[in-house]
Amino acid sequence: EDQVTQSPEALRLQEGESSSLNCSYTVSGLRGLFWYRQDPGKGPEFLFTLYSAGEEKEKERLKATLTKKESFLHITAPKPEDSATYLCAVGDMDSNYQLIWGAGTKLIIKP
Amino acid sequence: DAGITQSPRYKITETGRQVTLMCHQTWSHSYMFWYRQDLGHGLRLIYYSAAADITDKGEVPDGYVVSRSKTENFPLTLESATRSQTSVYFCASSADGYGYTFGSGTRLTVV
Numbered sequence: 415e416d417q418v419t420q421s422p423e424a425l426r427l428q429e430g431e432s433s434s435l436n437c438s439y440t441v442s443g444l445r446g447l448f449w450y451r452q453d454p455g456k457g458p459e460f461l462f463t464l465y466s467a468g469e470e471k472e473k474e475r476l477k478a479t480l481t482k483k484e485s486f487l488h489i490t491a492p493k494p495e496d497s498a499t500y501l502c503a504v505g506d507m508d509s510n511y512q513l514i515w516g517a518g519t520k521l522i523i524k525p
Numbered sequence: 526d527a528g529i530t531q532s533p534r535y536k537i538t539e540t541g542r543q544v545t546l547m548c549h550q551t552w553s554h555s556y557m558f559w560y561r562q563d564l565g566h567g568l569r570l571i572y573y574s575a576a577a578d579i580t581d582k583g584e585v586p587d588g589y590v591v592s593r594s595k596t597e598n599f600p601l602t603l604e605s606a607t608r609s610q611t612s613v614y615f616c617a618s619s620a621d622g623y624g625y626t627f628g629s630g631t632r633l634t635v636v
Contacts (some may be wrong), residue, residue, distance in 0.1 A: 446623055457615050457627030458568075501568070511556060511575070511622040512583060515568040 416441045416506050420516035427492055427523050435487040435500055435519045443507030447485050449478050450501040452518070458501055492523045531616050531628035538606050538635055546601045546631045548616030554626075556619040557599040559583075559591065561612040562630075568615070574599055575622070606635045 417440045427433055439447065446465050450458035462471040464480040471478045475496060477488040487500055499520045503513040529550040538544045548557065559571040570583030572591040580591050588610060590602045599618075603610055613632050617625040 448623065448625075450625075455630075457617070457630050458625070460624055460626065463624055503568075505623055510581070511558075511573055512570055513623070517567045 437502030
């Protein structure tokens with residue numbers, strides 16, 4: 415059964431303290447792995463798509479990496495405005511356009 | 526303005542009433558999706574559409590009806606609202622079926 419697990423559920427960091435969020439997945443055939451950011455009261459905002467093991471994508475202080483079993487979202491020297499819930503989702507080759515979503519990691523960056 | 530618009534932003538309705546949530550996108554994206562987001566369940570797909578007049582069920586379609594007579598509109602109707610349908614509803618669109626752009630959501634309360 416397809417499954418996506420994100421850890422930790424919540425993470426509190428001081429401003430400038432780098433860390434990583436984890437997304438572990440189980441799918442029969444990976445079509446793609448997607449990272450989104452969601453601010454309170456808003457819809458998720460697309461960040462990255464990763465398609466194959468070894469691929470990396472970067473955007474400002476965020477870097478996403480992918481292996482055959484998991485993805486990491488590395489946050490370097492975060493700022494308070496990086497506080498949000500980060501969602502991971504995977505597409506399975508066998509499921510037409512249906513993404514399997516993780517529960518998210520709530521990231522809080524304290525000034 | 527370009528983008529994806531959901532209306533209403535907030536809605537309170539009574540059990541048994543029919544209610545329609547609207548979604549409009551200006552990019553002419555082929556794919557459109559309806560999700561609900563609940564604490565403890567994350568994002569769950571209700572229905573999706575690959576093109577005008579083509580719709581398909583997602584993970585939790587019971588009690589909902591969709592239509593897509595025009596590419597830009599994808600309304601979601603709750604035929605007879607129940608308290609279990611109290612949720613935040615997000616519409617999304619995509620050019621390729623995966624890189625979604627989400628709307629701001631409709632917070633629906635069924636009393």
